[in-house]
Amino acid sequence: MTLAPNSLQARDIAYTVHPYTNLRQHEQQGPLVITGGKGIYVTDDDGKDYIEGLAGLWCTSLGFSEKRLVEAARRQMERMPYTHTFAGRSSEPVIELAEKLIGIAPAPIRKAYFVNSGSEAIDTAIKLIWYYQNARGLPQKKKIIARQRAYHGITLAGGHLTASLAYTSSGFDLPMMDRFRHVTAPSYYRYGLEGESEAQFVDRLADELEQLILAEGPETVAAFFAEPVQGAGGVIVPPKGYFEKVQAILKKYDVLFVADEVICGFGRTGNWWGCNTFDIAPDLVTCAKQLSSAYLPIAGLLMSDAFYQVLADQSANLGTLGVGYTYGGHPVAAAVALETLKIYESDHTIEHVQAVAPRFLERLRRLESHPLVGEARGVGLIGGIEIVKDKATKEQFDQQLKANAQVVAKCLAHGLILRPLPGDTIGICPPLIISEQEIDLLFDRLEAGLDDALGVMPMAA
Ligand SMILES: Cc1ncc(COP(=O)(O)O)c(C=O)c1O
Known part of the structure; x- marks a missing residue:
């Protein structure tokens, strides 16, 4: 392949490192450079x-030319381009967005915390779950169960949940923490046994989860993370009755349900949330991507009041809730997310x-x-x-x-x-x-x- 030295392709190869890319192959092939977009279409150079x-990456719900989002960003940038949310600081878009999200969130979700990406939301969920269990006087209750082929981001902690996808963990010394376990993904097509009905498959997976909790000791198991539809692991749609059985087991052993709505949230499955489609009542929800139609990076960790109350008491005991990112709750991203939710409503x-x-x-x-x-x-x-x-x-x-x-x-x-x-x-x-x-x-x-x-x-x- 010969490229003009000043071409975008040649300069990309010269200066850019790409995620999820075979970098040597990339040096030969060069990038696909996207320069524009309209509706559901994008255009290359x-x-x-x-x-x-x-x-994009399961995220640009409103396509590539939604002027209302551009306008919302411009308005907020002109008015107040940055403030943070540390130490009780806030901004109008963050307050309005939190209120709106809680208005549509699946029960029993009552509070919203903002970060910048799905991975950050997951990582924060893991930390806050450990904080929560410590606060409850249950320091042994720390293990987290995910499913094979789950995708929950790739931070060091979240990467443990995603770890069954070898390409996200090999070469990175993962797993390095002995607090994560995996159960079978609910793909009846791929993991159903010869002669097993779909209902029997669901029963077997529910039993596998219960046996794992019992083997580990329920007093050591803190939470179960699940995408309503597993996306990046291969679009696995759970069979009927799966989440009903899973939730009953989690309740029995005081295990939190974290619904990772990073892909499913905001209409993807035909309802506001995957939780609505599959009758899930989560303790925590992570959301991102379609929250802002991906026009700006923003993600949310939503929590039940019961979970929040424990955090609030512990933050009073310890003096602070020691998490936060400089750009978490960025007012411009929050304004764009708020406008995105308004468009979902006004445009039905x-x-x-x-x-x-x-x-x-x-x-x-x-x-x-x-x-x-x-x-x-x-x-x-x-x-x-x-x-x-x-x-x-x-x-x-x-x-x-x-x-x-x-x-x-x-x-x-x-x-x-x-x-x-x-x-x-x-x-x-x-x-x-x-x-x-x-x-x-x-x-x-x-x-x-x-x-x-x-x-x-x-x-x-
Ligand atoms: C279900 C799910 N959770 C978390 C993430 C991580 O999000 P991000 O790439 O914004 O860190 C993804 C990314 O695709 C995802 O699909």
Whole structure:
């Protein structure tokens, strides 16, 4: 590859380090430089348009040209560009945003704490859970359970929850803390046993969770973290009844439920929260991404009053609640998030998702007739397909082949951006503003990409 020395590509290679990237490969291939966006489309520096089939990183719910968010940021920057939230300092956008969020939050959530990213929200949740258990006089109660293939960010603590995804932990000496455990991910397609019904699968997973808590000792288990739909681990939609059984067990052993709504929050599953879709009553909620349609970084850790009261007493005992980030509760990001929530209401975004989701899910499920697709699963406007070599046996391709990445590359050539995920899956998660016609176009392009990939894949005989 020869690049003009002054091209954006050459300068990116010269100066930039990219996350989740094979850096040597990147030196050869260079970046895809996105220079513009309109609605559900983004444009590269060659002027080629793509459907953003993953809404960036599951986040740009309102697409790429929402002027009201630009205006909200400009207004707040002019008025008061920065203040913090340490030591009781506050700002109007933070107060209004907290009030609005609590107004729509799933019961029994009553308070909001702001940070800058999903990872920070998760990390803070872990710290505050330990603080909470110490405050309750239960210093042994510190272990946290997550699911295999969970994605809860990659800070050192949160990385322990995500650790079953090898690429996030290998090379980083994780795990280094013996406080984290994992149970099976609720993918009936992949982990259901021969002859096991879906209901039996749910019972088995519930039993696995209970046995783990008992084996560890309930007095040592503090919390369970779960994405309502597991996103970055391969879009795993839980079977019916799964969360009902899980919650009953957690209650029995005084284990907190942390709902990681970083992807699901704000309409993705067809309701305000994944918690609404799956009847979850969480003690804590993490949210980010669609909170501001990703126009500025902001995330929230929402908590029940019962949890808050313990923190408040302990902060009085110790003299302070010793957490906080310089930019947490940034007034400009809060103003943009507040405007985002107002747009969801004024533009009836959740109702729109409910209206177009049947088309999305119908086109998604149709993919199951494609020879490369073992399962197509989804809810609301989030979907995933699992690529297999043999549909009858569910056998997967050799992982070295990176079959899903090959499909994604073919889709890119057809003007559709998607993302390969663990378990040879592909995530589909367009901006929530997508129309039915655009859904059709997205799936037409995805089908074309699958057909192209089929031509080059070593299928089972
Ligand atoms: C469910 C979930 N939690 C947490 C995170 C981490 O968020 P961030 O990348 O903003 O740190 C992500 C990121 O994709 C996520 O999907």
